Amino acid sequence: MTEPSSTPVGPVLPGTDAPLAAGELVLLLDRKGRRYLVDLEPGAQWHSHGGLVEHDDLIGSREGSAVRTSKSMEVVVLRPTREDVVLKMRRGAQVVYPKDQAMIVAMADIRPGCTVIEAGAGSGALTMALLAAVGADGRVVSVERREDHARIARANVERFHGGAPDNWELIVDDVVEVLTSRRAHRVVLDLLEPWLAVPGTAAALPPGGIVCAYTPGVPQVMRVSDELWADGRFTEVRTTETLVRPWDVDGLAVRPAHRMVAHTAFLTTARRVPARDDGGPARRRRKADTGGHVDWEATDRARDAHASD
Numbered sequence: 243m244t245e246p247s248s249t250p251v252g253p254v255l256p257g258t259d260a261p262l263a264a265g266e267l268v269l270l271l272d273r274k275g276r277r278y279l280v281d282l283e284p285g286a287q288w289h290s291h292g293g294l295v296e297h298d299d300l301i302g303s304r305e306g307s308a309v310r311t312s313k314s315m316e317v318v319v320l321r322p323t324r325e326d327v328v329l330k331m332r333r334g335a336q337v338v339y340p341k342d343q344a345m346i347v348a349m350a351d352i353r354p355g356c357t358v359i360e361a362g363a364g365s366g367a368l369t370m371a372l373l374a375a376v377g378a379d380g381r382v383v384s385v386e387r388r389e390d391h392a393r394i395a396r397a398n399v400e401r402f403h404g405g406a407p408d409n410w411e412l413i414v415d416d417v418v419e420v421l422t423s424r425r426a427h428r429v430v431l432d433l434l435e436p437w438l439a440v441p442g443t444a445a446a447l448p449p450g451g452i453v454c455a456y457t458p459g460v461p462q463v464m465r466v467s468d469e470l471w472a473d474g475r476f477t478e479v480r481t482t483e484t485l486v487r488p489w490d491v492d493g494l495a496v497r498p499a500h501r502m503v504a505h506t507a508f509l510t511t512a513r514r515v516p517a518r519d520d521g522g523p524a525r526r527r528r529k530a531d532t533g534g535h536v537d538w539e540a541t542d543r544a545r546d547a548h549a550s551d
């Protein structure tokens with residue numbers, strides 16, 4: 243396992259009262275609640291249908307300050323939260339939403355000091371949550387087999403952090419390969435066929451370590467759960483789904499919002515245990531038979547289409 247790093251680069255914490263500086267990423271909010279991410283650059287201008295704002299008017303101001311555009315529209319400036327960044331940043335692949343990021347960190351018990359291997363890095367959304375959870379003494383190794391996705395993940399993570407975190411490694415490769423030579427406390431899998439990475443995950447995790455697979459469809463849950471039990475080096479194989487329902491609160495009109503992002507994906511977690519002569523912990527369920535006819539690519543396309551609705 244890799245040694246803990248020195249202090250990583252990190253975004254300025256929102257709410258610290260430090261003036262906004264050139265080079266920082268900020269969030270602009272207009273009166274209609276529209277949100278814009280802007281990289282502050284001396285001499286630059288931000289343009290919108292409601293007029294322009296000089297970046298120099300924002301640099302040196304405090305979070306929460308209101309400025310007026312050239313057309314007198316009021317805009318409030320804040321440091322963005324990680325949620326703001328994840329929902330607005332450029333995407334290569336579909337991202338893990340904050341509700342699921344939080345549950346991954348909780349269910350996989352990802353704490354300061356952990357070394358985590360994640361795959362695929364995709365757009366880097368989950369990477370940011372993992373970096374926050376492991377802290378300066380932890381380490382995140384992100385694996386992505388597509389160069390184009392890796393480039394987007396790197397750009398997003400570095401933009402949010404204001405540089406490359408020195409406790410982060412991004413490897414362009416197949417995670418099945420990478421897991422043969424790495425050790426970690428936790429493995430988080432957000433990829434099409436996580437069951438292919440189960441043997442490697444067992445090799446990378448010490449007993450007690452945790453794997454978490456994020457899968458959009460029921461057949462994938464069945465297959466990865468089967469594979470974890472069948473491997474014989476995992477127990478406590480559990481699946482959860484997280485639904486977060488936003489509410490509208492407006493005077494006496496207080497009710498669930500009409501729209502919500504309901505299903506995104508399932509989380510399947512498992513604990514690594516030592517290999518045993520008797521084949522490992524007893525399975526608690528019958529093996530699922532997918533008949534070998536499941537179109538995993540179609541399942542993934544459906545996830546992307548659903549998420550962009």
Ligand SMILES: C[S@@+](CC[C@H](N)C(=O)[O-])C[C@H]1O[C@@H](n2cnc3c(N)ncnc32)[C@H](O)[C@@H]1O
Pocket residue numbers: 335336337338361362363364365366367368369385386387388391415416417418432433434435
């Ligand atoms: C849904 S995206 C991951 C999104 C990412 N977790 C985020 O929050 O931005 C899935 C990614 O896994 C990558 N991938 C699929 N199979 C892989 C493998 N065997 N090894 C490494 N990356 C893989 C894909 O190229 C894709 O970019």
